Each structure stands twice: as structure tokens, then as C-alpha cells.
Amino acid sequence: MARLKVGVLISGRGSNLQAxxxxxxxxxxxxxxxxxxxxxxGVKGLxxxxxxxxxxxxxxxxxxxxxxxxDTAIDAALTQAGIGLVCLAGFMRIxxxxxxxxxxxxxxxxxxxxxxxxxxxxxxxxxLAAGVRFTGCTVHFVRAAMDDGPIIVxxxxxxxxxxxxxxxxxxxxxxxxxxxxxxxxxxxxGRVRVVEERVEIAGSITKxxxxxxNPQG
Ligand code: GRF
Numbered sequence: 001m002a003r004l005k006v007g008v009l010i011s012g013r014g015s016n017l018q019a020x021x022x023x024x025x026x027x028x029x030x031x032x033x034x035x036x037x038x039x040x041x042g043v044k045g046l047x048x049x050x051x052x053x054x055x056x057x058x059x060x061x062x063x064x065x066x067x068x069x070x071d072t073a074i075d076a077a078l079t080q081a082g083i084g085l086v087c088l089a090g091f092m093r094i095x096x097x098x099x100x101x102x103x104x105x106x107x108x109x110x111x112x113x114x115x116x117x118x119x120x121x122x123x124x125x126x127x128l129a130a131g132v133r134f135t136g137c138t139v140h141f142v143r144a145a146m147d148d149g150p151i152i153v154x155x156x157x158x159x160x161x162x163x164x165x166x167x168x169x170x171x172x173x174x175x176x177x178x179x180x181x182x183x184x185x186x187x188x189x190g191r192v193r194v195v196e197e198r199v200e201i202a203g204s205i206t207k208x209x210x211x212x213x214n215p216q217g
Contacts, residue, residue, distance in 0.1 A: 004031040004188040007083035009074070009091040010038045014045020015173060016089040016110055016180050021052045023181035030188035035081040037074060039093050055081065061093055071099040078103075085187060088142065089180070097144040105194050107142040108187070110180050112172050114138060114154055119147035124165040124172065133159055133214040135168065137176045139183035141194060150199045152192060153183040158214040 006024075008017050017036065024032050036049035041058045049056045057077055064070040070093070078086060088109040100107060113123040115138040118130075127135040136156040143149035155175035159168060186192050191202040 001030070003029075005034040005082050005084045006031050006087055006184070006188075007035040007037060007078045007081060007085070008033055008049075008087045008089050010036060010043065010045040010089050011040050011092040012043050012045060012090050014043065014048045014089065016176055017045050018048050019177035019181055020087060020089065020184060021048065021054070023184065025052075029185065031085070031184055035078065035083060037077055039070075039091070045090070067094075067096050068098070071096045075099060075102060085184075087180070087184065094146060095142070100142055100144050103142075105141055108139060108152065108183065109142050109147070109149075110176055111138050111140065111147045112169070112176065113147075114156060115140060115147060115151060122165075124168045127159065128163060128165060128168065134212070135159055135172060137172055137179055139179050141199070150194050150197050152186065152199050152201070153179045155179040156212065158212075 006020070008020060010017055021033060023029055033054050036046065036054050036056045038046050038056070038058050039061050041060065046056050046058070059070065059073050059077065061070045064073060084106065086103055086107045088107070113119070113127065114134065114136045118126050124135070134156045136154055138151055139153045140151045141149040155178060157171050157175050186201050186204065191204070193200045
């Protein structure tokens, strides 16, 4: 079967991009990354893509007169590359409603919290300030509202005594690198459906314990 052609949009470090590159390199993985697009030149994520031999483009938002023109250029690049699914991976621009609607259910994002908690920036600082015992990450279909949309995969991570935002972010990032490839595999295998704004995944297995306690004693 033809592999799903993926376009990844980045703005920086690209560690999630790397996790997706590594997953796509595994034998039999049902997706391939056909294009990496950054709105910032010279970032580490672009190096990662080049090293993997993936076609890269830089579209700097400052070169466009307005958001709509920027979104149109991104859309054209993705369409030209024959992309079937767009993965946002640390892409720090908000995409307009027309773009989001055009790519509806073919546009996913990873957010470093257990949505719907802590949408927006500084999630780890806010999780620590709120005193939650668990946080995590969410891979979701993108809707026009920020960090909103049907949830595909979540990974939960404990908040531990002595955590600061940096340590917590590192623990969540490790989970992100597992959650994003898993969500991509589900989609590329054609197992994901959005039904009334909730995601159904055919044949997925749930084997965590019935509950997790934190702390434990
Ligand atoms: C990740 O924490 C991701 O959840 C958020 O932005 C960060 C990107 O990191 N959307 P990287 O560029 O993938 O390393």
C-alpha cells in the first residue's frame, strides 16, 4: 500500500520532527515525510530534515503582507508536494480558519499538556502552579481555536517533588516522542475517524492499569 505523505511544519528545535523521522524510517511504517516546512531559517529542525534527505522549505511569515498570504503559500507548498497529512511540530504561527478548514481532519498538532487543560504557552509552569499530580501531552486534530480539536492520543506523566518547568518539560517531551509517532501510525493505517468531534480508533488496545496514583504513599 502507498505510504501516507506527510508534511511537517516546524519553527525550531524539531525533536518531535526527529521522532517522526525515526518512526518513518522503521520498516513497514505506513507514512513518509515528503516535506518539512519552517517559518524560521537556520533552525535545528531543518538540519535534522536535511540529514534525513527530506525536502525542506523556508517560508518566513515576515516575507508576506498578511496571514492569509502566508497561509496560502504554505497550502500551495503542501499541495505541490502531494501531502495527505500535515503535522504541526513546534510550529509557532497560528494558522487561519480558511487553512484549518481546508485541511480539516488532515491537520494534527502536539500540545504539551493533557488537553483541555493548559492550552496556550508556558504549560509546564502553569501545571506546576496549579499543583496537578499528572500532566502530559496530547496529539489532536486542529480546529480554528488554539490548542483545540478532537484528541487522538494522550500520554500522562507524573509531576514529581522537586520538579521545575525544565525537568517537567523534559519528562513530557520524552512522552511526546512516543505519542506523536503512535498517532501518525494510527492515522496512516486508516484507523482513525472523527465522529461528532471525538476520535474513534479501530482496533486500538488499552492496557494501562485502571488508575494511577501520584503520590503513592
Ligand atoms: C513541544 O513541546 C511541542 O509539544 C510544542 O512545541 C514543542 C516543540 O518541540 N508544540 P520540538 O521543536 O519538537 O523539539
